[in-house]
Amino acid sequence: MGLCKRSEKAEITEVKPEDLAASGGVIKMKKQIGLFQGVAIIVGIIIGSGIFVSPVGILQNVRSVGMSFVLWVVCGIYNALGAVCYAELGTMIPQSGGEYVYIRRAFGDMASFVCLWIDFLLICPVGIAAMGLMFAVYLLKPIYPDCDIPETPQRLLAALITTLLIAVNCVNVKWATRVQVVITISKLVALASIIVIGFYFIGKGETESFENSFEDSDVSAGAIALAFYSGFWAYSGWSYLNFLVDELVNPVRNLPLAIFISMTLVIAVYLLANVAYLGVLSPLQMLSSPAVAVTFASQTLGPLKWVMPILIAISVSGTMNGTALSMSRLFFIGAGNNHLPQFVSMINYKRLTPMPSLLIILTLTLIFQNSGDIFYLIEMEGFGFASILVMTFASQVYLRFKEPDLERPIKVPIALPAVLCLISFAIVVLTFYQKPHESFLALGLVAGGIVLYCIGGKWQNKPKSIQDKIDWVNKFIQKLLLVVPPAKPEDLQFE
Template sequence: MDGSIRCRRGSSDQGTDAGLSVKSKKSKSMNLQKEVGLISGICVIVGTVIGSGIFISPKSVLANVGAVGPCLVIWAACGLLAMLGALCFAELGTTITKSGGEYPYLMEAFGPIPAFLFSWTAFVVMKPSSFAIICLSFAKYASAPFYPGCDPPVAVVKCLAAAAILVITTVNSLSVKLASYMQNFFTVAKMVIVVIIIISGLVLLAKGNTQNLMNSFDGPPISVGAISLAFYNGLWAYDGWTQLNYITEELKNPYRNLPLAILIGIPLVTVCYTLINLSYFTVMTSTELLQSPAVAVTFGDRVLYPASWVVPLFVAFSTIGAANGTCFTAGRLIFVAGREGHMLKVLSYISVKRLTPAPAIIFYGAIAIIYIIPGDIETLINYFSFAAWIFYGLTVLGLIVMRFTRKELKRPIRVPIIIPIIVTLVSVVLVLAPIITAPELPYLYCTLFILSGLIFYVLFVHFKFNWAQKISRPITMHLQMLLEVVPPEGVTE
C-alpha cells in the first residue's frame, strides 16, 4: 500500500491493513477533472505570461543591449522564440496527453533519468523561485502606495509576499473552478492596465512625441553574451508559454484547445509586450528608464496623473494573476512526478472532496515561501533562465528524437521539423553564450546542482532504500488523514 490509506465508502467495517479499509459496492474513479475550456486555457497562458516580467524586465533588457532599437527587436524576437517553442510543445502535448509539462515528454523521449533531473531542478529551484519572484513583485507594487517617496520596508514586502503565497495555494487546493475563475478575473484586470499603457503610448506617438525613438540603434557594440542575457530577461517576461501543457489532463478537448490557446495567446502577448515597451520609450529616455525604480509607476505618474494610482493597483492584479497561474500549473508537475514514483507518493494524491492535487500544491507553496527570504531578483532571473533553457532545449530535442524512435505515436499536430531544430539550436546558444563570453561560478554551481539530482535518483528511485520507505510510510498515512486525500487510481464506494 506504500503507506497509503485507500478511502472506501459503503459500510462501517474497518480494515486493519492500512488504517482505513471499508467494503464497497461500486467503484468511482478519482482523477483530475476536465474543467478547463478554450477561454480558460487562453487565460492561463496570457494570465501566466503577463505578470511581473513586463514591469521589471525592460530595465534589464535595455541595460544589456544599450539602445532602444535593439531592445524592441529583442522583445519581438523573444515572442517569436516563445511562439516556436510553444508550437513544439503543442505537438508534444497532443501526442503525449499527460499533465506535467516537460516531465512526461522527457520520460517518453529519454527515459527516467532526464525526467527526474528536470523534476528535481523544477521542484527545488525553477518553479518555487519563479513563484517567489512574482509574489515579491506583487508585494512591492501593492505596498508602494503606502510608502510614497521611498521604498517599502523589506520586512513588509516579504510578509506580504508570503501572505500572497498562502492565499494562492489555499485557493488552488480548494477548487479547480475557483482557481480558474480567479485566473480569468485577474487576466481581465491585467489586460485593462496593458490596454491603458498601450493606448496612452500610441496617443503620445500620434501627437509627435518621437524624440526618444530617434537614432534608436545608436549605441555601444553588443556582445553575444550581452544578447543572451538580454534574451534571458526578455524570456523571463514570456515565461509561461509552456504552462498549458502542465494541465493537459484537465483540458477539455485538448487536441483542439491546446494548439488554439497557444496560437491565440502567445501572439497576443508578443504584440502587447512590444507595444508596451514602445509606450515606455515614448515617455522616458533610455537613461530615465534605467534609473526608474518601477517603470510602470513612472509611466503612470507622467501620463495618468492624477489617476496614476491605477497603475500600481492593476500591476498588483497582474502579478497576483501570474502567481495564481504558476501555482495552478506547477502543482500538476509535482503531482505527475509523485505519480511516477520520482517524489513522495503522497504528492500524487488527490483530495477526496475537492478533486485537486492538494498535497503537491501545498508542498510547492511551502518551498516558495523559503525563496522569499533571500534574493536579488535580476540574478535569480538569470540563473532561473539558464536552468530553464537547458530543459526547454532538451525537451524540444526529445520531439526530434521521437520523430524517429516513436513513429507509432499518433500526432494530431505535426510541426515542420525545422521549427524544433531552430528552437534546439537557439537553446544551445542561450545556455552556452553567457558561460563562454562571461564565465561565472554561479553557472557552474547551477549545473552541479542539476547533476546532484543523480545522487537522489540512485538512492531513492533506482535502489528504493527500505529505510526511506519506512520513514515515508507513516508520513504518508498521517498526511492522508489530515488532508483527506487518496491515490489517483481510484476510490471505491
C-alpha cells in the same frame, strides 16, 4: 522521491459513496479548463512583472530603440515557435506533466527526474517566492512612496498572497481558473491604459524617441545574446498549459488554439506597450527607471499615479497563481512515477485537487521568501529553464526516430525543434559564461538531486523498518488532508 515505494498499508480504503458519486465514481481530476481559461492561464503567466517593471533589458544591451524593437519581435517569434513545438508534443502525448512526460517518453527515468528536480527546486518555488516579494513591494509602494519598504511587512504580505492563492487552488480548480481570468483581464486593462495614453502623446507629436532609431546600435554577438536572454525571460510561461492537458477540454483542438491566440496577443501587446512607453519617456529615462510603468504613471496620471503599482501587483499575482496551478500537476505526475514522495501523487477526494502537491509548493516558497539570497537564486532560474528546453526539444527530435508512427495531430518540420535545441543550448553556455557562480551552484543542486534519486528511486528493497516509517508518514498525511491515490494506476499516469 522514491523514498516511497507503493504500499497497500499506506492507502485509506474508506471513501464515502457520495464522495465517489460526486466525482463520477473515480477519484481523478476533471476536464474543466476550456479554451478561454487556457488562453487566460498562458497570458496570465507570461504577462507578469516584466513588461511593467523592466522592459529596459533589451534596450540596455542593443543601445538603440530600433534594434530593441527588432529584438522584441525576434524573441516573440522564437518563443512562439517553441510554443508550436510544445503544441505538437502536447497533442501527440496528451497527458498532464508537460516536458517531464515528453522527456521520460524519449530518454527514460533519469533524464525526466532531472527535469522534475529542476522544476521542483529551482523554477517553481523560487519563481513564486520572488513574485510574492515583488507583489508586496508594489502593493506597499503607495504607503511608502519616498522611502524603502520595511522588510517585515514585505515578507508578511508576500507570505499572505502566496498562501491565499495556494488555498484557492486547493479548494477548487474552477475558482483558480476564474481568479486567473479576472487577473488576466485586469493586467490587460492596465496595459491598454498605458498603450492608449502613450499613443495619445505620440498623436500630439511626442516622437523624439523614435528619431534616428537605429543610431549607435550595438549588434555584437554578446550584446544580441544578452538582449535575447532578457526577451527570453519576458516571454517565458508559454509552456505551462501543457502541464494541465489532462484537465483541458478537447486538448487536440484547444491546446494549439490557446497557444496561438496567447502568443499572438502577447507579442502584439508587448510591442504596443514599448511604443507607448517611448511616446512619454525618453530612452534615457527608461534606462534609469527601476520600474518603467511606475515612472510612466508618475508623468501621466498625476494624483492617480498610485493606481499603477497596485495594477502591477495584481499582474504579478496572476503569474503566481498560474505557476502554482500548472506546476502542482507536474509534481503530482512525478510522484506517481516514484520520483517524489507517494503522498504528493494523491488528490483530495472531496475537492478533486492535488492538495499535497500544492502544499509542498507553498512550503518551499515560504522558505525561499525568508531567504536573503532570493534574487541570487532567481538568477539560477534562467539556467534551469534553458536546460529543460534543451532536453525537451532534443526529446522531440529523438521521438521522430524512436516512434515515427506515433499519431501527431500537429507535426512541425523536424528542423524546427533541432534549431531551437541548439539555441537553447547556446543560452545555457552563455549563462555559464555570464553567471558562472550561480550556474555551477544550480548544477550542484541538480547533481545532489540525482544522488537522492539513486538512493530513493533506485533502492527498491528498503529495510522493513525504513519502509514502515515511510508508510506511516504517507498514511498520516492521507488522514490529515483527506487525500487518496487515484482509483487506478492509469488515472494517476494519465494514460
